[in-house]
Amino acid sequence: MHGSIKQFARHCLAAALLSSVALSAQAKALPGAPAPFDKGEVNIALVGYLFSGDFPEAYLRGVEQQTEALGAKLRVFDARQQAASQGEMIDQAIALGVDGIIVQLGLAETLKAPIERAIAKGIKVVAFDVDLNTPQVTQVEQDHHALARLALDQAVKDNGTRFDAGYVFISGFTPMERRDEIWRQLKQDNPGIVEKARFGTLNPPIANSVADQASAVLRANPGISVIFAPFDEFAKGAKIAVDEAGLGRQVKIYSADISTADIQIMKEPDSAWAATAAVNPQVAGAISVRSLAMLIAGENPGHQVLVPPTLITRQQLLDLDVKNVRDLAQKLPAFGDTANVARAPWIPVAN
Amino acid sequence: MPDSSSVLSGAAAPGERLLQVLIRYGLLWLLALIVVFFSVVEPAFLRVGNLFSILQSVSIVALLALGVTLTMAVGGLDLSIGAVAAMSLMIASYVMVVLGWGAVPAVLISLAGGVLVGLLNGWLIVRLRVPDILATLGSMFLVIGVQLIPTGGRSIAVGMTLPGGAEAEGAFSAAFLALGRGRVWQVVPIPVLITAVIALSVWLFLERTRVGRLFYAIGGNEQAARLAGAPVPRLKLLAYVLSALLASLGGLLLAARLGRGDVSSGNGLVLDALGAALIGFAVLGAKKPNAFGTLIGALLVAALLNGLTMLNAPYYTQDFVKGLVLVLALMFTFGLAHRAR
Numbered sequence: 001m002h003g004s005i006k007q008f009a010r011h012c013l014a015a016a017l018l019s020s021v022a023l024s025a026q027a028k029a030l031p032g033a034p035a036p037f038d039k040g041e042v043n044i045a046l047v048g049y050l051f052s053g054d055f056p057e058a059y060l061r062g063v064e065q066q067t068e069a070l071g072a073k074l075r076v077f078d079a080r081q082q083a084a085s086q087g088e089m090i091d092q093a094i095a096l097g098v099d100g101i102i103v104q105l106g107l108a109e110t111l112k113a114p115i116e117r118a119i120a121k122g123i124k125v126v127a128f129d130v131d132l133n134t135p136q137v138t139q140v141e142q143d144h145h146a147l148a149r150l151a152l153d154q155a156v157k158d159n160g161t162r163f164d165a166g167y168v169f170i171s172g173f174t175p176m177e178r179r180d181e182i183w184r185q186l187k188q189d190n191p192g193i194v195e196k197a198r199f200g201t202l203n204p205p206i207a208n209s210v211a212d213q214a215s216a217v218l219r220a221n222p223g224i225s226v227i228f229a230p231f232d233e234f235a236k237g238a239k240i241a242v243d244e245a246g247l248g249r250q251v252k253i254y255s256a257d258i259s260t261a262d263i264q265i266m267k268e269p270d271s272a273w274a275a276t277a278a279v280n281p282q283v284a285g286a287i288s289v290r291s292l293a294m295l296i297a298g299e300n301p302g303h304q305v306l307v308p309p310t311l312i313t314r315q316q317l318l319d320l321d322v323k324n325v326r327d328l329a330q331k332l333p334a335f336g337d338t339a340n341v342a343r344a345p346w347i348p349v350a351n
Numbered sequence: 352m353p354d355s356s357s358v359l360s361g362a363a364a365p366g367e368r369l370l371q372v373l374i375r376y377g378l379l380w381l382l383a384l385i386v387v388f389f390s391v392v393e394p395a396f397l398r399v400g401n402l403f404s405i406l407q408s409v410s411i412v413a414l415l416a417l418g419v420t421l422t423m424a425v426g427g428l429d430l431s432i433g434a435v436a437a438m439s440l441m442i443a444s445y446v447m448v449v450l451g452w453g454a455v456p457a458v459l460i461s462l463a464g465g466v467l468v469g470l471l472n473g474w475l476i477v478r479l480r481v482p483d484i485l486a487t488l489g490s491m492f493l494v495i496g497v498q499l500i501p502t503g504g505r506s507i508a509v510g511m512t513l514p515g516g517a518e519a520e521g522a523f524s525a526a527f528l529a530l531g532r533g534r535v536w537q538v539v540p541i542p543v544l545i546t547a548v549i550a551l552s553v554w555l556f557l558e559r560t561r562v563g564r565l566f567y568a569i570g571g572n573e574q575a576a577r578l579a580g581a582p583v584p585r586l587k588l589l590a591y592v593l594s595a596l597l598a599s600l601g602g603l604l605l606a607a608r609l610g611r612g613d614v615s616s617g618n619g620l621v622l623d624a625l626g627a628a629l630i631g632f633a634v635l636g637a638k639k640p641n642a643f644g645t646l647i648g649a650l651l652v653a654a655l656l657n658g659l660t661m662l663n664a665p666y667y668t669q670d671f672v673k674g675l676v677l678v679l680a681l682m683f684t685f686g687l688a689h690r691a692r
Binding site: 057170197198199201204208211213215217219222236240244245260263264324325326327 | 393395396398400401404407408411504505506508509510511512518532540605608609610611613619620653656657658660661662663665666669670
């Protein structure tokens with residue numbers, strides 16, 4: 001019984017989401033563009049693993065705007081974190097006869113077979129932040145190395161090359177592992193930087209569980225002056241613990257990712273959260289669409305397209321009086337810039 | 352609660368007596384041992400600040416566990432508490448951030464929402480005779496789903512973009528945030544104080560009032576309690592309402608600590624709370640759900656996790672340690688107690 005109720009609610013939500021998207025997406029011709037964009041009959045499907053949360057929502061917005069600028073028609077499939085149904089939705093998109101598919105997140109195991117069926121039918125495929133390991137698929141990814149480097153460079157700039165650090169890390173996830181490589185490199189290059197404690201958990205609510213851990217770590221290592229938390233939920237937890245220990249002025253937190261909630265927390269008085277490096281999800285969405293458009297038009301965006309991150313400091317947020325992510329994209333031009341990656345002269349850039 | 356069997360076997364062989372002592376005080380000793388061990392290895396463990404951060408980390412789970420204890424006392428089980436906590440967190444955030452109504456309405460509406468789910472659970476179980484696990488599992492899914500609808504599945508944060516495209520105007524009020532972050536006399540975190548008061552009340556209620564004893568009577572033998580004239584349906588309903596009420600209070604404290612209405616929050620709390628209540632069975636050889644045991648159960652797990660984190664133990668040992676404590680407690684409760692008979 002509970003299953004059907006859950007599904008009912010899901011269907012209502014999915015229907016609401018789809019109808020709003022269907023209204024906004026309409027195909028129109030793009031004169032002067034290579035075929036098939038010159039005729040304006042291009043259909044694109046976005047098959048997403050999840051669309052809830054600040055990041056995926058903004059990603060979806062980026063996809064919608066860039067698709068509209070291209071005059072293509074967008075269909076959105078929301079698998080609501082069900083890996084199996086994401087696979088089925090790709091088959092559905094194939095049956096609808098779309099020209100290209102964007103796969104957002106998910107599990108490579110369940111996606112591989114339907115993606116191969118799509119490629120066999122001549123449908124172009126772009127994958128965002130899920131490694132499908134197929135040569136015909138263009139991989140759009142956040143540049144995790146650059147992301148960690150930006151945050152850590154700022155940490156070194158603020159604190160010098162001698163400090164005790166707490167490190168929040170969980171292995172087993174590609175983004176975290178890539179970010180970890182830069183952290184290890186930094187420690188190797190600077191013997192003065194000492195990792196006093198390593199902790200982290202994905203026990204939900206994540207921020208709450210990490211806060212409990214960070215409390216223990218801060219008590220056990222009073223010398224810690226820097227916490228590197230390369231995932232914003234981790235940073236939130238660390239921030240709670242720093243506040244509870246009353247160490248807001250002694251400890252600085254450097255992290256990755258950004259959301260509206262993060263911006264508010266970073267701006268709090270005496271906030272220990274000094275800086276974060278993040279990819280603008282909206283830009284990532286636009287880049288995914290542009291890469292796909294180039295594939296459909298017979299151009300080559302490359303096998304791997306990296307979305308460059310931006311450094312965002314607490315001071316910038318305060319100086320510019322940033323209220324949310326949308327505001328940030330307007331006030332911090334580097335964060336809002338969509339023009340650099342996967343560009344072709346005929347592709348209009350969404351603003 | 353003096354156990355008559357332990358009095359009787361007092362004259363038995365020393366081995367038997369040792370076993371009795373082990374069953375009664377085993378977990379308390381374990382707790383003491385953990386505290387001593389960590390204090391020796393890492394002196395910072397025993398500082399006042401750290402002890403209160405352990406209590407702070409316990410307070411939310413303990414509230415939920417106390418609720419589950421009440422439903423367990425009437426022989427039931429409430430699986431929806433995690434979802435109710437999450438819902439209360441979302442309601443409070445929604446009322447303050449989206450509607451901009453301030454702290455008092457947020458708290459009242461959240462608690463009312465909790466009571467509503469409790470009534471639903473009670474109604475399903477008492478009137479429709481749906482088995483408790485199924486009924487609360489159903490309402491768990493229902494509640495998880497319902498809380499997503501107003502925001503279209505988004506987390507609620509100050510300054511968020513609403514589904515319509517506008518920006519949320521409201522904010523978490525300072526008074527509300529103090530519920531989760533404030534300290535009394537600069538030392539005692541407010542959530543700890545709230546949980547202590549609630550724990551004492553639940554303990555008094557279950558052990559010292561007539562209604563509380565009827566709860567246990569129903570849990571022991573519902574038919575007998577009914578024949579003895581206890582208003583069984585009404586008391587069971589009360590148990591589920593109280594359970595949901597405590598869960599929504601826990602959700603409020605969580606919201607105040609996080610300062611954000613996070614859709615993924617709360618749902619994970621149910622297992623920790625259940626674990627604490629089950630470990631509580633073993634404390635003082637009670638062999639039944641009890642408030643003091645539940646509190647000790649939650650404390651035991653939190654002290655272990657805090658100490659292990661201090662010693663830099665990797666994160667994946669956490670669940671293992673929780674499971675170990677739980678299995679150990681179940682051994683004390685059922686295995687050893689059975690052999691002592």
